[in-house]
Amino acid sequence: MPASLRRLDPLLGDAVLRDPDIAATYAVDSSYGASAPETFTVVRARDTQDVVAVLEEAQAHGIPVVPQGARTSLTGASCATEGAIVLNVEALRGIDIDPVEGHARVGPGVVNADLKAAVREAGLFYPPDPASADTCTIGGNVATNAGGLCCIKYGVTADYVKSLEIVLPGGEQIRTGKRTAKSTAGYDLTGLFVGSEGTLGVVTSALVRLIPAPDLALTALATFDSLDEAARAVLALRADRHRPALLEFLDRASIAAIQAMNDFGFPSGCEAALLVQSDRPGHAAEDVERYAATLADLGAAEIAVADNAAEAELLMKGRRMLNYALEAKGGRLAEDACVPVARLGDFVRIGQEISERTGVEITLSGHGGDGNLHPSLFFEHGDVDGWHRAEAALEELLRAALDLGGTITGEHGVGVQKRRFLEWELGAAEVARQRAVKALFDPSGIMNPGKVY
Numbered sequence: 001m002p003a004s005l006r007r008l009d010p011l012l013g014d015a016v017l018r019d020p021d022i023a024a025t026y027a028v029d030s031s032y033g034a035s036a037p038e039t040f041t042v043v044r045a046r047d048t049q050d051v052v053a054v055l056e057e058a059q060a061h062g063i064p065v066v067p068q069g070a071r072t073s074l075t076g077a078s079c080a081t082e083g084a085i086v087l088n089v090e091a092l093r094g095i096d097i098d099p100v101e102g103h104a105r106v107g108p109g110v111v112n113a114d115l116k117a118a119v120r121e122a123g124l125f126y127p128p129d130p131a132s133a134d135t136c137t138i139g140g141n142v143a144t145n146a147g148g149l150c151c152i153k154y155g156v157t158a159d160y161v162k163s164l165e166i167v168l169p170g171g172e173q174i175r176t177g178k179r180t181a182k183s184t185a186g187y188d189l190t191g192l193f194v195g196s197e198g199t200l201g202v203v204t205s206a207l208v209r210l211i212p213a214p215d216l217a218l219t220a221l222a223t224f225d226s227l228d229e230a231a232r233a234v235l236a237l238r239a240d241r242h243r244p245a246l247l248e249f250l251d252r253a254s255i256a257a258i259q260a261m262n263d264f265g266f267p268s269g270c271e272a273a274l275l276v277q278s279d280r281p282g283h284a285a286e287d288v289e290r291y292a293a294t295l296a297d298l299g300a301a302e303i304a305v306a307d308n309a310a311e312a313e314l315l316m317k318g319r320r321m322l323n324y325a326l327e328a329k330g331g332r333l334a335e336d337a338c339v340p341v342a343r344l345g346d347f348v349r350i351g352q353e354i355s356e357r358t359g360v361e362i363t364l365s366g367h368g369g370d371g372n373l374h375p376s377l378f379f380e381h382g383d384v385d386g387w388h389r390a391e392a393a394l395e396e397l398l399r400a401a402l403d404l405g406g407t408i409t410g411e412h413g414v415g416v417q418k419r420r421f422l423e424w425e426l427g428a429a430e431v432a433r434q435r436a437v438k439a440l441f442d443p444s445g446i447m448n449p450g451k452v453y
Contacts, residue, residue: 002016015050017042026088027080029073032333032419033177033387037082044088048167048204055202056171061349064449068196069137074334075415076078077143077197078449083369084449090140092204095123101179102210105163108139108203124210130411131323139203144413145195152238152369153245156411158194164191165205179207191436197413198448200441214279214406216246219312220288222300223270227251229299230272231345234368236294237276238341242287242452246277248319249368251348253355257363258324264318267302272348274300274368275319277312288347329361331381333390338372338410350400351375360386360393399424414452421446422452 002417009016017023025330027036033098058065064084071078072372092107095115099122106115106379112133115126130136136146142164147156156262158259177190193200226228230249237244250273255266266273274295278287285307292305305310326332340348348364355362377393380387398421408414408421423431433451439445 003152007453008349011053012050013044015043017044017045025085026068026071028072029068029076029078031074031076031079031415032331034079035075037080039082040080040086042080042088044091044276046091048173050166050169051087051167051202052173052203054085055167058085058446059170059444061143062446064446065202066112066448067143068137069200070111071299072132072136072140073144073413074336075409075417077413077415077448078140079416081450083164087202089202090137091286092139094205095126097210099124101346102180104210106208108142108206108208110138110139110142112136112138115189119210120213122215126160126208126210128157128160129154130171137235138206138208141381142203143197143208143379144411145428147367147370148409149246149248149367150173151372152247153243153366158191160447161206162209163193164190164193166201166203166205168201169444169446172266173204174201177207180375195413197415198453199438199452200447203294211431214245215281215284217277217279217310217312218284218288218309219246219277219306219315220273220292220295220303221239221305221315222274222292223267224272224274224294224299224302225270225301226299227271227345227348230274231348233274233295233298234341234344236298237274237291237371240277240287240294241279242290242436243290244276244287244369245279246275247382248274248275248366249370249373250275250322250365251352251363253361253363254322254326254365257329258318258321261321261325261328264321265304266318270301270451276283276315277316313409324350324402326363326376329376329378331379331383331387333377333394334373335375335377335394335397336372336409336412337398337405337406338370339374339406341369341371343404344368344371344373347371347373347401347404347406350404351397353437354393354396357368358389358396360390362393362397363400370410373408395421412430416451419450426428447453 026042028034070079093109096105218318351364361378377390379436
């Protein structure tokens, strides 16, 4: 522990993690190649006052602070830095549901899936659904403006955060946003903090908007012999007057990886697959039949339609196996980029061309309905040259995403892994403006230094 924190020992007590082996597990997130620095301190906050105490002392002595939740980040955003206090807020887990107003006050350590389960008991629904919903926390979702499988219909985390309670460097506590259905008082500071990746302050509570619970989803699965036909089908399904709740895209390389794990029914050699769902109350079956007809009209080679929730989940099983299938292939950069939906097919084809030319295996699958794909670029574990070739291929892929009118990150955030690309997208003047905004809230630059910028 830094000498400047020792006087806080009586206050922080067992909040300070003193076992170095356990502390090392808090030093890294899920990003490839993450490693612990030599010197850092882990504080597992028990309540808001622990957060205040840490940020007061950190500001007074210029100590870096790395806010952290479940460490599911793939960008290095929650990795410890040298000499830093890693401030973990997983223990801040309260859920207070207000069914009349349709919102819930939630601690940053609440796991996304646990919030969904709690509000469903009240007949309500919290839509943001990252693929890591069973492990990621609301604080991390707020920090990255997380999306997920159902963004095509429901949007992203920012669409559901009404208000935040935040501790700033120096220990000042502020509340942003509103509790009412609408308000035009002042700037939207809530929107500023959502997606800020811990660079401005520490979220200690979020007021999130809830909606009435939909029906259990039904699924249609279609495979295509043509990438162009699959891309046209995505556009047609998006144009349906009852937009799907989910529209996932799998490229041929991802399908091959899934089938290598087990036979999930995908035909050999197909170019692409689409999974589409409806959860519209009273009309889910009607919707998926209509989606299936659209898929057939646009050239789908094979189509399966679920009649009930159990069948729907069976059709989704291959998609849910994707991450495990990709992890089984060895070392990989698990990435994130988003392009205009009309350019989805172009982006996949460019990725395939980069793969063929560089020899780096690349899969391109993800949330086809909003153009947000998650490329994976593979190499052998321990092969440093292979890792660097994958990084070079990623640079090409991200440049292509920008050239197509897209972004370097749809939902993972920038963290450490993509900070060198941020100026590509925003330009030097915009990055300078954003640094100036950061300095307003964090004048000493102690909040998550080295991340994003």
